[in-house]
Amino acid sequence: MNPKLMIWISVLLSAVAQIFLKRGLTNLQAQGERSPGLLGLILGVIRQQFIWYWGVCFVLAMALWLAGLQKLDLSYAYPLVSVGYVLVTFLSAVLFHERVDRQRWLAVAVICLGVILVAGS
Amino acid sequence: MLLTAPPERQEPVADIALRFVGRWWIAFAASAVFVVAGHLVIKAGLNSLPPLVHGSGLAARLLHAILQPQVLGGLLIYGMGTVCWMRTVSQKEISFVYPLSSVNYVLVVAASTVFFQEVVSANRAAGVLLIVLGMILMTRQSGETRQ
Numbered sequence: 001m002n003p004k005l006m007i008w009i010s011v012l013l014s015a016v017a018q019i020f021l022k023r024g025l026t027n028l029q030a031q032g033e034r035s036p037g038l039l040g041l042i043l044g045v046i047r048q049q050f051i052w053y054w055g056v057c058f059v060l061a062m063a064l065w066l067a068g069l070q071k072l073d074l075s076y077a078y079p080l081v082s083v084g085y086v087l088v089t090f091l092s093a094v095l096f097h098e099r100v101d102r103q104r105w106l107a108v109a110v111i112c113l114g115v116i117l118v119a120g121s
Numbered sequence: 122m123l124l125t126a127p128p129e130r131q132e133p134v135a136d137i138a139l140r141f142v143g144r145w146w147i148a149f150a151a152s153a154v155f156v157v158a159g160h161l162v163i164k165a166g167l168n169s170l171p172p173l174v175h176g177s178g179l180a181a182r183l184l185h186a187i188l189q190p191q192v193l194g195g196l197l198i199y200g201m202g203t204v205c206w207m208r209t210v211s212q213k214e215i216s217f218v219y220p221l222s223s224v225n226y227v228l229v230v231a232a233s234t235v236f237f238q239e240v241v242s243a244n245r246a247a248g249v250l251l252i253v254l255g256m257i258l259m260t261r262q263s264g265e266t267r268q
Binding site for chain 2: 063076107108117118
């Protein structure tokens with residue numbers, strides 16, 4: 001696989017992973033008892049499917065990052081991580097119907113422009 | 122007349138240490154240092170990997186990378202940075218510390234030129250500055266002062 005493609009997939013996967021984690025932790029809080037104890041907490045985490053999705057995405061993202069970065073400059077790959085904020089904003093708006101104001105869309109546009117400049121460098 | 126002097130209010134050392142750790146900017150600075158250092162150490166490890174036999178698959182390459190001590194150490198340092206970041210976020214509003222964390226991008230790119238002799242073109246530098254600007258815009262509320 002092309003190292004640049006690996007970095008892109010890695011960056012997108014870690015953004016998706018964050019959403020899964022947020023979802024999983026929210027579910028955990030919602031259904032949790034007041035003081036579940038350590039065992040209860042561990043069981044709750046294991047039963048939460050979104051936390052598993054997070055784990056899978058996280059490991060895959062890390063693996064692709066390491067594989068891709070072997071061939072690329074760190075000063076090229078690292079700024080691309082910021083595309084995650086763009087994806088999270090889109091997903092929050094589309095999936096969770098969060099209101100995204102005009103300034104936030106402007107911020108997303110500015111970050112995209114920055115990412116395009118770095119990706120083309 | 123007071124027979125017993127009131128006990129001196131002396132804070133236990135542990136309390137003082139805790140208060141110190143509780144300061145958000147220490148957690149923030151530690152997270153920035155660990156996150157940036159982690160990425161640099163990982164890259165240093167990847168750079169020092171011996172060239173692979175031609176045609177080795179992705180799995181072989183990964184195993185090769187993970188077993189490199191520097192890569193493993195870098196991942197651990199990065200993990201410590203993540204823990205410090207969570208601590209920062211729990212102590213200070215995310216809308217305040219989040220734009221500050223964009224300094225990581227500048228530090229990683231600057232350090233890459235110093236340690237790995239990477240060449241940063243004008244376009245790449247401008248791109249990083251736009252990303253920082255975008256992150257500042259993302260959390261600053263318009264027309265309203267936030268605490």
